[in-house]
Amino acid sequence: MNSSLPRRAITLCAVTLGCLLAVSAAPTFAQTAGIALPADLTPTNQQPPQVARQKRIDDELAKKQYAAALAELDKDVASQPRNAQARFQRAVALAGLGRADDAITAFSQMTQDFPELPEPYINLAALYAERGELLRARDSLIMANRVAPENALAQSNLGDIYVRLAAQSYQSAIKLNPKNTTARARLDALPNVQGVRPAAAPAKPAASGANAKPTKAQ
Secondary structure (H helix, E strand, O other), X not given: OOOOOOHHHOOEEOOOOOOOOOOOOOHHHHHHOOOOEEOOOOXXXXXXXXXXXXXXXXXXXXXXXXXXXXXXXHHHHHHOXXXXXXXXXXXXXXXXXXXXXXXXXXXXXXXXXXOOOOHHHHHHHHHHHHOOOHHHHHHHXXXXXXXXOOOHHHHHHHHHHHHHHHHHHHHHHHHHOOOOHHHHHHHHHOOOOOOOOOOOOOOOOOOOHHHOOOOOOO
């Protein structure tokens, strides 16, 4: 990692998989998004113009002005390939613009260049889960837990992914055997995690014969 970014100075802020995108580098936005954001990746030796420029980029992301932020971050990444903050925020901007494939590529490259950080893996999991690629999301979170077993959010998100995978298995079992009451009961007992949709109960047949209510004569 860049010598200007000592490991002890790196503090990343992450949030749950249940939301969409993070829009700011400030930790106070942590509970409003599903993409992890760098909270303290800025080199301590920045000059005033650099500080002002970084604030402008942070504000653009906070206001969801992703195209404007991306234009500046592209330049930063091109000139400073090891600038973790710029690369992280660039990936966030890409995701905000709906360029999920490019964002996944950017976060994936971060896991190669900064393997000690769990947040790029968490971000990948959020993007994969958003696309319904739960096995990839699971694998990303397993890696996050491997590099940072103390990261409670990674553990929690992994639990949510396992709940969604369980729901898929129970739904498949019910589809194969609609009379499988055990699978239905277990599906209904799953917690209300985003992406879990309990199978609908069979519709009641319309009343007929002796049970039908008489129709009033016109």
